[in-house]
Amino acid sequence: MPPTAATSALTPSRAAVADRVIGALAGPGATLRDDQVTAVAALCEPRARVLVVQATGWGKSAVYWAATAIRRDEGAGTTLVVSPLLSLMRDQVAAAARAGLRAETLNSSNVEEWSRIEEALRAGDVDVLLVSPERLANPGFGRRVLDALAGRIGLLVVDEAHAVSDWGHDFRPDYRRVSDVLQRLNPDTPVLATTATANARVTEDVAAQLRSGGSGEPGEETLVLRGPLARSSLELSVVDRLSPLERYAWVVDHLPTLPGSGIVYALTVADAHRLTAAVRAVHGDAVPVAAYTGQLEAAERERLEDALRDNRVKALVATSALGMGYDKPDLGFVVHVGAPPSPVSYYQQVGRAGRAIDHAHAVLLPSGADDGVWDYFATATIPVPAQVERLLEAMADATVDAPATVVALEAETGLRRGRVELMLKQLAVDGVTERVERGWVRTGAAWSYDQEHYDGVVGVRRREADIMRAYTRGARCLMQLLQESLDDPQAAPCGRCSVCRGTLPDGLAEAPQPETVRAVATVLRGEDHVLEPRKMWPGGAFGTRGRIAPDRAVEPGRALVHADAPEWREAVREMFDRDAPAPQEVLDACVQVLARWKADWRSRPEIAVALPAAGFAALTGSIADHLATVGRLDRAELATDVGRSAQEVRDLTSSDEAALWRDAVSVPGEAASAVAGRTVLLVVDASASQWPITVVGAALRAAGAAAVLPLLVHRRV
Missing domain, CATH: 3.40.50.300 (P-loop containing nucleotide triphosphate hydrolases)
Incomplete structure (x- = not known):
C-alpha cells in the first residue's frame, strides 16, 4: 500500500505498516493524524523519547500499536507497556489483536497463565507485554521477567504518564519504578509516554524524567506533542x-x-x-x-x-x-x-x-x-516525618531472610495499614527501603524530608481546589x-x-x-452498617500485641451513622454541636437498628452501658437510657477519666490511644456485679478508630460480661 499524504514523514515501508494498523483499528481508509505520524516516526529511531499529551479519544494507543508493528517487522524486541488498570489492559490486548499483534498481560487475575506467557516472552513470540506499575515493584517479577527482557525491550510505553509525577493529580509511587526499567534498557530503546491530563508543570517533570532515564543526569531530548484538549461532544x-x-x-x-x-x-x-x-x-x-x-x-x-x-x-x-x-x-x-x-x-x-x-x-x-x-486529598500522600521515623525504627532489625511485613509494621507503629504501604513505596522511590520476596528491608540509605518540595506539592493541590x-x-x-x-x-x-x-x-x-x-x-436510614470488631492488639505503648483473645473480644456491632452519611447530615451537626440529649429521630432510629440487629444476636442484651468516647456524655447517656427503657434492660455506669480533648485523642497513634482508654476507663465494683454473666449493649457516641470500643469491651469481658454488643452512633473516618 503506498503511503498517504498524512504518512509522508514515514518511509514507504513503514507507512504501509502504519496504514495497515490504523485501518484495522479504526476502519478501512482511516489514516494517522499528523501528530500521530510524527510520534510514530520518532519512535522508529534509536534513543527516542516522546511524550504525547492529547485529549481522551485522540488515539494515543494507535501510536504505540503502529510503532510496535513497525519495529517488530524490523526485528526489534517486545514492547513493554506500563498501564494502570486491568480494564485498560483487557481493552488493549483486544486492540492489539485487531492490529495483528500478539499482546499478553501479567496481572493478579491471570496467575495460572504466567508460566506460559513467560515462556513465550523468552522465545520472543510476544509482541506486546502489558504490566501494572505495581508489578514492576514486585521482586519476583523483576527477577523472572525484567531480567529476561533486559536489553531486549523494543519499545517502552508509559501510559497515563502523569502518575509518574508527584505534581500530577494521580501520583503513584509504584510508577516511579519505571525509572528502574529505564536504567536497565538498552540505551537505543525508544520510550513513549502518554497522558490526557498533564499541565505544563507535570509535562515538564515527566519529560525531564524521560530525558534523564530516571538517573537524574541529562539525556536525550524529549519530543513533546501537545494538542488542544477541548471536547466538542x-x-x-x-x-x-x-x-x-x-x-x-x-x-x-x-x-x-x-x-x-x-x-x-x-x-x-x-x-x-x-x-x-x-x-x-x-x-x-x-x-x-x-x-x-x-x-x-x-x-x-x-x-x-x-x-x-x-x-x-x-x-x-x-x-x-x-x-x-x-x-x-x-x-x-x-x-x-x-x-x-x-x-x-x-x-x-x-x-x-x-x-x-x-x-x-x-x-x-x-x-x-x-x-x-x-483537604484530605491535598495532604494524603505527603509523608509525615515523625511517622516515617517511627516506621524506619520499626524496620531496624529487618533482613532479607527475615524482612518486615506490612502487618507487623502496622502493629508495631500503630499506623494504619494503607499509610504503612504508601510510606514504604515512597521510601522505595527514594532508595531508603526495598521490597524483597517476603516483605521489606531498609537499604541503609538516609532519609530526609524535602520540606520545600512537599510544601510546593500541597500548595499546588490547594490552588487546584480553588479552581474547582x-x-x-x-x-x-x-x-x-x-x-x-x-x-x-x-x-x-x-x-x-x-x-x-x-x-x-x-x-x-x-x-x-x-x-x-x-x-x-x-431508604438510607433503614440501612445497617456492620461494625466489624478489631482482631489484634496494637503493641507499642499499649504493651500487648497479637490476637485479641475470644474471651476479651466484642461482638460485631452496628453503627447508626457511617462517615458523612447525607441522610443524617443535619442530625449529626445538631448532635455534635453541643452535648445534649439525643433528638427523638435519633432515639427512634437506634430502636429500629436494634430491631433489625436482633436476628444476629447470639443472646439478647440484658444491660446497657454508655461510653462517651468523644466526650458527649449527655447524648450517649440519653440513648442508653432510652434503649434500656424500651428494651427493658438494666443500666450500669463506667468510671471514666480521659483528661484529653476529643481532637487530642484522635491525633494519637493506635497504641497510644488504646493505652489511654485502658487507663482512663474502668468497670467499678457495682457495674462489674451488674454485668457479670450477662450480655452488654455498649452505647458509644463517636469514634474513628474503634479503640475505645475494643479496650472498654475487653474490660467489660474481664469483669465477667458474657458478651458485648457495640452500638456506635457515629462511625467517623
Missing part, C-alpha cells in the same frame, strides 16, 4: 446549591432519562454503596445500577466493566477506581456527586464520555461538604476553565456549557422532587 453543567441528600435524590430522579449508559462518580466508597442502594430502592430493576470501587475483586470489577460496556446496566456508581483506561466510546453521561479535588482529575473522569458520539452530558453536583475531602471552587460557582466557561488548568494554549469559551448558555440543558432540573428526597432518606 461534552456538554458540561453544574447543578449547585443542593444538600448532600438532595444530590442523591437528583441522581435518582435523572438516571432514567439520561441518554444511554454512563458513570456516576462518588468521592468515597461509602457514598458509592449508599447511592447505589438508593437508586435500587426507588427504581428496582427498571434502572439497573451497581457500585464499583477499588475494594472489589479483580474478577468482579471486570464483570461490571463488561456490563456497562454492553449496556446491561444503566450506570456504574463508582469511585475514582473506574477512571484511567476504561474505554466505552458511546458512554452517554458522567455525573459527579461531589467535585474531585482537582480540575485535572475531573477532566480525566469526564473524558470517559462522548468519545464516539456527538453529545454526552457531564454534570457536576457540588456541595460545601466536598471541602473536607479536598471557581468551576462550581460558574465563574466562567466550564470547558475553558478545565483547559486553562491543563495549560492548553487554545482555551476558549465553548458556547455549550451551562455557564455559556446561562441555563441547564433541557431535561436537567435544578433540584430533585421533594418526594424523592424523602424516599431516599427513608
Whole structure:
C-alpha cells in the first residue's frame, strides 16, 4: 500500500505498516493524524523519547500499536507497556489483536497463565507485554521477567504518564519504578509516554524524567506533542446549591432519562454503596445500577466493566477506581456527586464520555461538604516525618531472610495499614527501603524530608481546589476553565456549557422532587452498617500485641451513622454541636437498628452501658437510657477519666490511644456485679478508630460480661 499524504514523514515501508494498523483499528481508509505520524516516526529511531499529551479519544494507543508493528517487522524486541488498570489492559490486548499483534498481560487475575506467557516472552513470540506499575515493584517479577527482557525491550510505553509525577493529580509511587526499567534498557530503546491530563508543570517533570532515564543526569531530548484538549461532544453543567441528600435524590430522579449508559462518580466508597442502594430502592430493576470501587475483586470489577460496556446496566456508581483506561466510546453521561479535588482529575473522569458520539452530558453536583475531602486529598500522600521515623525504627532489625511485613509494621507503629504501604513505596522511590520476596528491608540509605518540595506539592493541590471552587460557582466557561488548568494554549469559551448558555440543558432540573428526597432518606436510614470488631492488639505503648483473645473480644456491632452519611447530615451537626440529649429521630432510629440487629444476636442484651468516647456524655447517656427503657434492660455506669480533648485523642497513634482508654476507663465494683454473666449493649457516641470500643469491651469481658454488643452512633473516618 503506498503511503498517504498524512504518512509522508514515514518511509514507504513503514507507512504501509502504519496504514495497515490504523485501518484495522479504526476502519478501512482511516489514516494517522499528523501528530500521530510524527510520534510514530520518532519512535522508529534509536534513543527516542516522546511524550504525547492529547485529549481522551485522540488515539494515543494507535501510536504505540503502529510503532510496535513497525519495529517488530524490523526485528526489534517486545514492547513493554506500563498501564494502570486491568480494564485498560483487557481493552488493549483486544486492540492489539485487531492490529495483528500478539499482546499478553501479567496481572493478579491471570496467575495460572504466567508460566506460559513467560515462556513465550523468552522465545520472543510476544509482541506486546502489558504490566501494572505495581508489578514492576514486585521482586519476583523483576527477577523472572525484567531480567529476561533486559536489553531486549523494543519499545517502552508509559501510559497515563502523569502518575509518574508527584505534581500530577494521580501520583503513584509504584510508577516511579519505571525509572528502574529505564536504567536497565538498552540505551537505543525508544520510550513513549502518554497522558490526557498533564499541565505544563507535570509535562515538564515527566519529560525531564524521560530525558534523564530516571538517573537524574541529562539525556536525550524529549519530543513533546501537545494538542488542544477541548471536547466538542461534552456538554458540561453544574447543578449547585443542593444538600448532600438532595444530590442523591437528583441522581435518582435523572438516571432514567439520561441518554444511554454512563458513570456516576462518588468521592468515597461509602457514598458509592449508599447511592447505589438508593437508586435500587426507588427504581428496582427498571434502572439497573451497581457500585464499583477499588475494594472489589479483580474478577468482579471486570464483570461490571463488561456490563456497562454492553449496556446491561444503566450506570456504574463508582469511585475514582473506574477512571484511567476504561474505554466505552458511546458512554452517554458522567455525573459527579461531589467535585474531585482537582480540575485535572475531573477532566480525566469526564473524558470517559462522548468519545464516539456527538453529545454526552457531564454534570457536576457540588456541595460545601466536598471541602473536607479536598483537604484530605491535598495532604494524603505527603509523608509525615515523625511517622516515617517511627516506621524506619520499626524496620531496624529487618533482613532479607527475615524482612518486615506490612502487618507487623502496622502493629508495631500503630499506623494504619494503607499509610504503612504508601510510606514504604515512597521510601522505595527514594532508595531508603526495598521490597524483597517476603516483605521489606531498609537499604541503609538516609532519609530526609524535602520540606520545600512537599510544601510546593500541597500548595499546588490547594490552588487546584480553588479552581474547582471557581468551576462550581460558574465563574466562567466550564470547558475553558478545565483547559486553562491543563495549560492548553487554545482555551476558549465553548458556547455549550451551562455557564455559556446561562441555563441547564433541557431535561436537567435544578433540584430533585421533594418526594424523592424523602424516599431516599427513608431508604438510607433503614440501612445497617456492620461494625466489624478489631482482631489484634496494637503493641507499642499499649504493651500487648497479637490476637485479641475470644474471651476479651466484642461482638460485631452496628453503627447508626457511617462517615458523612447525607441522610443524617443535619442530625449529626445538631448532635455534635453541643452535648445534649439525643433528638427523638435519633432515639427512634437506634430502636429500629436494634430491631433489625436482633436476628444476629447470639443472646439478647440484658444491660446497657454508655461510653462517651468523644466526650458527649449527655447524648450517649440519653440513648442508653432510652434503649434500656424500651428494651427493658438494666443500666450500669463506667468510671471514666480521659483528661484529653476529643481532637487530642484522635491525633494519637493506635497504641497510644488504646493505652489511654485502658487507663482512663474502668468497670467499678457495682457495674462489674451488674454485668457479670450477662450480655452488654455498649452505647458509644463517636469514634474513628474503634479503640475505645475494643479496650472498654475487653474490660467489660474481664469483669465477667458474657458478651458485648457495640452500638456506635457515629462511625467517623
